[in-house]
Amino acid sequence: MNTQDQGSERQSPSDLIHPEMQRHDDGGARGKDGQRLDHAEGNSRPLGTDASEAQPRGAKVRGHRPIDHNEAAARFIAAPEHQKMHDERLWDLRQKRDRQMHAIPEWEELRDLASRIKQHTLTNLAEYLEQFEANARANGIHVHWAEDGAAHNRIVHGILADHGAKRLIKSKSMLTEETGMRHYLESMGIELVETDLGERIQQLDDEPPSHIVVPATHKLRSDVAGIFAEKLGTDPDNWDAHYLAEQQREKTRPLILDADAGLTGANFAVAETGTFVVCTNEGNADLSANVPPLHIASIGIEKLIPRTADLGVLIRLLSRSALGSPMTQYTSHFRGPRDGGEMHVVLVDNGRSARLGMEEFWTSLKCIRCGACMNTCPVYRRSGGLSYGATYSGPIGLILDPTFDKRRYSTLPFASTLNGSCTNVCPVKINIHEQIFTWRKVLAAEHSIGATKQVMMKAAGAVLSHPKLYRSAIAAADSALKILPSFVVANPLNSWTEGRDMPEAPRETFHQWYSRTGGDTETKA
């Protein structure tokens, strides 16, 4: 049982793994010892299927109207190849994360330390930001401040315009997704090239990332082959991962070598040194930062940490939590511009200060964007990141998204079973499921959870607080099914029977049995 899950290699029951996934060996990424590489990129398991299933698309976004997560999730589940692969792939990351955890005796102490470092920094954020700015300037970095996403985009465009830069290469950044930078810059005539492979796939498919660490994880390789065939002119029938990766490299590398400017995000910004750290597995951030003469880093203000020594805690947790690897392939420290080059840092608020002032939700700013909560989330694994219709999906997204657009994302805190696994995997100990629970309370108090739901709950509350009403409601077996629990089986949405059969009502309730027998257990129901 669960007492046995010590991270040992166990054979999964055969048909829980997608049959196509275990059909043959792909001859994929292997180390010198012949063992399959265990890091994320070495672990792409082949599907090898011949049947091409169309990729389900994400939630429909219509202005501020609440996202229908269930509708998008239902379409994802209706694509079984995609859903199964997605669930297995991310569950695999969760298991690898568990193995890393078991290998580190002080794991829970590390989480506690990491939480305290981030909490301390957030509590003294203004001071640390000023310290960072002063030290970064002393290092020769140009520092800019952006109050919101639009300001950020304008600043970035301004820097590019000053240098006459036409082509920008960039590495992965959730912040620039938040600000909608890609579309803004393209509308201003800048050619933007994503250098992270997953992000490049998503860019070519004109889709946002579905996961904050593995952005194209919802796609099958057949999807990628289709996109590359259309956009890069590759062979549509060749789904070999190495072929696809190599083709992409050949088509994109010249764009990188010719770029005028590079943009990265940052995982950590160190106040005492004015430096910042970027963690990647593909080395693409280093290309983006080092190939062109101009490097811009977009950094959310919550990325600050006080000291370089704090990295010793946070870096140990980041990749172990994210991908179940001891660390990312590249952990690059940036101190200042190289000779003849220029380095700019844009420190972005975009709602973070306001979130810092939210008593119930401010600790969500501790998030280091590892994605562990998404990998473990049983709802996320089955619905896909795009079903949330938001920049941030999965458990942490349910907390962050309503702070960007409370009405549009008012439904998202309900896309959770509140099972609490997210809270337990979080490397900085954000009480994620409790904050999701709190969002429901906040939204209900504002009557923003939808009229149907609130009316049902009011009716349930009225019946359940009056013993006589309750008794008469469930007195007869068939009416029990109709009325109790009305919030489940006989709900006005009639959704129970979509995938489940109704429970059979017993001949009498416990209450009736007790009334009839006086609690004599020899007289069975």
Add this chain to the structure above:
Amino acid sequence: MRVALFVPCYVDAFEPEVGIAALQLLRRFGIDPEYPFDQTCCGQPMVNSGCHEEAAATESLFVRNFAEYDYVVAPSGSCTHQVRCHMTAIPQTDEVRHVRENTYDIVEFLHDVLKVDGFPWAEFPHRVSYHDNCNALRGIGHSSASELRGERYSKPLDLLRMVKGVELVEKSRPDECCGFGGTFSVFEPAVSAKMGHDKVRDHMQAGAEYVVSADSSCMLHQKGCASRLGVPLKFLHIAQVLNGDRA
């Protein structure tokens, strides 16, 4: 020791045998629980949806029903979690705090309060897959969660291992949520049912004949999924197994 039995609304309406088994089981240990007649529900359906205001009257009724007892025992980890951790829609008087602090799930009550050491009347010669309700597991600590590093333990399995004949089987994802999630099952039916189907398959793959849990609500959902899939699993509450009920 004055002990009251709380029979959650699901159990009352759909699984009366669970309430009867809990009553008989407690009597076997010399406890004669009272059954306050005006009891209804712990308020979780409303609170789970964010509707605390709508839950206040139900929470008040709960406290009125149970305030005079030393212990309230419920055959449900999830309802116990609601009372202990989330019953905050009403002013926190001494009476409310007393009820919240002294409400126990039957597994905890047997394991931690009575510290029982056997169920000599019980025999259950079957392969059992135990299902941890998430509120029982991570909310009130029935078992250690697989995400945390630390000593492994499980109160319900400790109890089941005392029953002659029980053979525990191991699922591939031992503490993955089954997708019930209270009102989640209604408002997110696609994911809820999919999670339930996957859970039921995991029980089957593990070779289970019976699914046993401390929560009827998860089993109501899983039973509906198993029935839809045509999977011949049987479901019993842990109180029934410990009481020696035969299926």
